[in-house]
Amino acid sequence: MIARGIAHVPENRRLFPRLTVEENLKMGSFVPSARKKYADNIELVYKHFPRLKERRRQLAGTLSGGEQQMCAIGRALMSGPRLLLLDEPSAGLAPVVVQSIFELVRRICTEGYTVLIVEQNIRQVLKVVKRAYLLEAGRIVLTGSASELLDSKDIQKTYLGL
């Protein structure tokens, strides 16, 4: 999958806790096609997440939740993907941190990456994405642009509590 340009940021980050930040990023570029671009990609990741550069020699297990999420996204970016899958990026993070993570995701989108997010935090995620699909019990019940979904009565009532 990763060789075809799809990178997956798994739920709960799943970093290697006893590897350093930089080693975690290195693992993201394990596939041969990505190894050649290691230097470029790591520069790019450090540009997006300067915090990771500060902590690059630190063990990933000692990072805060938000930093771990940055590291997990950075690890996925290291493969130079065409499509980035984010699985519940807000899980287990403090609300403030969630906001900054989504802000980072939005910036990544503007860099030309295609990003697919699975997320329960609807209010936050709709601020970031262009199109959204509402799944209920495994079936798509509503699709549309982010603003269409935000305006939908169903969503407002059921998910946003308005």
Place this chain on the structure above:
Amino acid sequence: MEFFDIFLLEAVLNGLLLGGLLALLSLGLNLIFGVIDVVWICYAELIMCGMYAVYYLHVQYHWPLLLAMPCAIGIVAALGVVLHQFVIRPVLGAEPINQLLVTGGVLFFLQAAATLVFGIEFKNLGVALPAIAMGEMSFSASRLVAFGVALAGMVAMYLFLKRSYLGTAIRAISQDRAIMPLMGVSPTRIFVVTSALGGALAGLAACLLVLQYDIHPAIGLSFGPITFLICVLGGLGNMLGGFIAAFLFAQFISVGGFIFHLEWGYVIAFVFFIAVMFWRPQGILGAK
């Protein structure tokens, strides 16, 4: 008793030399356990196979030692892969006790097979390195060589694990096996590479031991248990712990043996081991 005499210093230095060798022995076993989570009880028997390989290539087929030894390392590395593919792999998901029994079975298989194929008589490489005198102290050159090579082997291993992609993946896989495919890493392949490395380390140990000891089918028993104890002492799977434990253990054997009597050195070392197990059952550097 006069404590600060030159022979005590000699004992300490000899302990250091022995420690290097023991550290190399424990490194392979720790690598396998740390990555694959299986203990190769038959590790020392792989070393025995390596010793026979060096012996036959050198004595029977008259290969030069410096060609026979790398070949033996390759042979044992291949044995490690075979062991993994045919014995370990089917029991990877099984109970730990079954994994122990299976590798224990390989121990007896290899011992019996070696007895059948090579016979029970002691074989000697017939290479005697001279003793080196330093003042009043003397050291066997083969121990010195073994120490140097063991140290170099360990440094090479450290650099490989720390710097290379494959080495990093080997360390990563012991932390989160299930996530590896997301990185495009096949755990199966990493396990095979690790088994080959573990085998190669056993082969390297064989090359060094064959310079000092006679070869016979049960030779694995003279350092298999000690290797295992050192790994447990340091914290099973923890390579740094094994390293420290090896040098500690060697000092107990060497200095203890010097102060009391040669055999007492081992007794003291094992008492130390038991004491540590009461104090820290997980080993010196082991995680709870």
